[in-house]
Amino acid sequence: MLTSFTTDVPEAAVKDLRERLARTRWPEPETVADWSQGIPLDYVKDVCDYWATDYDWRRFESKINAFDQGITTIDGLDIHFVHAPSPEPNATPLIIIHGWPGSVVEHLDIIQPLRNPVAHGGNAEDAYHVVVPSLPGYGFSGKPTTAGWSVARIASAWAELMKRLGYEHFYVQGGDWGAGIAATMGYAQTEVVAGIHVNLALCSPEELMKLGEPTAEEMGQLGKFQNYLDWESGYSQQQSTRPQTLGYGLTDSPAGQCAWILEKFKAWTDCDGHPENVISRDTMLDNISLYWFTATAASSARLYWESFKGLLTDFTPVTVPAAYSCFPEDLFTMTERWARTRFADLRYYSQPDRGGHFPSLERPETFITEVRNGLRALG
Template sequence: MAATDLRPFTVAVPEADLVDLRERLARTRWPEPATTPGWEQGVPLDVVRDVCAHWATAYDWRRLESRLNALDQRIVTIGGLDVHLLHARSPEPGARPLILTHGWPGSVVEFLDVLGPLTDPVAHGGDAADAFHVVCPSLPGYGFSERPSGPGWSVERIAAAWVELMGALGYDRFLAGGGDWGSFVTHALGVHHPDHVAGVHVTLGVCRVKALLALGEPTAEEQAQLARLRAYAADEDGYARIQASRPQTLGYGLTDSPAGQCAWILEKFGAWTDGDGRPEDTIDRDTLLDNVSLYWLTATAASSARLYRESFGGGATSALPLRVPVGYTVFPADLFAYSERWARTRYPDLRHYAVAPRGGHFASLEQPGIFVDEVRTALRTMR
């Protein structure tokens, strides 16, 4: 699967699409409020209505479009599929290549605030030795990457595509990182392509519970982590089961209704960020809508959901050891976490383990400063 035809890309959403978005939002047919207070049944009606009103009347998509177009964006064809990427080169001659992969319901928007500090640490009060050439691809079927027309684009295939992508940019050996699906892709890179991967940093650990319990009685910390895993399985992963089993059916509603797309994504930002249930406690509203708009304007609700179908039950849940050097940062409000001794069941060469003071699932969006510090510290051990 060779990468071919690396070419420049510019975001240029037609004005008619933005007019259509605002008109659809104005015509939204709203349901009644939930029968219980708070977020127990999903995003409260008043929250979604308020965010959608801002989206229709005050949000400026062209602001994000300009920000993206100020970066080096490329399209590369890999395995017959066009993949979109951001390529932020460092001014430092000794900079190391680093590929960062987003997940669902994220996008390359997650990394915009960390590109400067990672590529030019001196300009941001850091050390030139911590400089990286950063590559941020959009997952297949996400954002401006092409939507696959057939099955087979699993986490493992994406990892193989990333090796080709990095090679096309001139990076035969590189570092990798990510959270959510980006963490799974990063694991697959380290497991299956160790000749190309010099080390990884992840914010979402991937370990087998059976291997953890084989270590003996869990500590108090580990008991709390087990409780989080069980709570996620019992009450939080319904979205994943739907996307893994019926992505096409889900896609009809989300592709037709911007309010539906907004609510589907907003619910996860509310549940998975380190706040009091409101995502705007940690991520400003326009940034949230940047991410939602990217899904809406590219009509990628169904194609992004299919990654769950492609990867669940297969290699994405593999327990193969990740033998390349690993850095693992636990953000306290993430979906689940693993203690250091538990992490070593999957990562025999764990070079860096830390628990951040705050932050959740969308680490680089919520706490860009902490995220940058953790990436630098972890990857410093892999020089």
């Protein structure tokens, strides 16, 4: 059963957010002149002041409500999704999967060019019936009340979602957790998945070594793994081991929730030192507000508890046709030959000049081109 959904946060919740922000108990400033200890106090205070006084959540509601949204119950859990069918009769179904700390916000601006390419400088043959679901425990999807909502279970649920929408055969696109889910669907749901496009690939370092001496580029890519472990993995250690403990502070403090996510928009983007160089403040706050109003700090983090260790160690070969757009400043990057150690039928590999972990927000036109080119190669 599919039920229509409209985003409509009560005014009391908006008022409560503003009041909480006004009462924030701030820490002392960092003792360095950069971001090496975390997001600087002055920037967080500036963004939170804007959030409390000038940010317009109703603007975002109008934006997302311009699309058809729905709720359906799969395996006992309510799943929220945006559904944007194409006006082109021969369009191909495409499910686009977000990750953490993202949400459906990541992909709202790319939906129209993908569903109606002729109106956005593209060709009719590149049209897609676009589906963008909210991960379990994220956004307006339900929060699991029992353990077990792993990547594999989500992959199965997304296949069921597409079936309920009338799509028996479809493409999958994903980054971050979405890439892991896409890869899983690329070997576990092969009867319905026509192919996948990912903008993050995770492949075995051991398999790379079997290819011979790593190139200089590959040595740099291997170095990204170590840098992640040394400097970027603190959030994942907390979320994958004690998500419930983390949830108390982030669910109670909007400033805390803001800082926890906002820092990643700087650390993981190709932004020349400041996140607002590539993503607008309003867009970042749209995403942060979605986490805040739905109180999903703990429930979203639990996906790490369920599946994070497997994500970095399970390199099961993907058998369906695959495409990989390797954005240079993503957390992990792979050369084409390294990617082929896992993606057996890799039909498209590209290295855009710029872009990081959130390419649909950072460089939407480039991302749209990559999706079109990648999926075209799978046909």
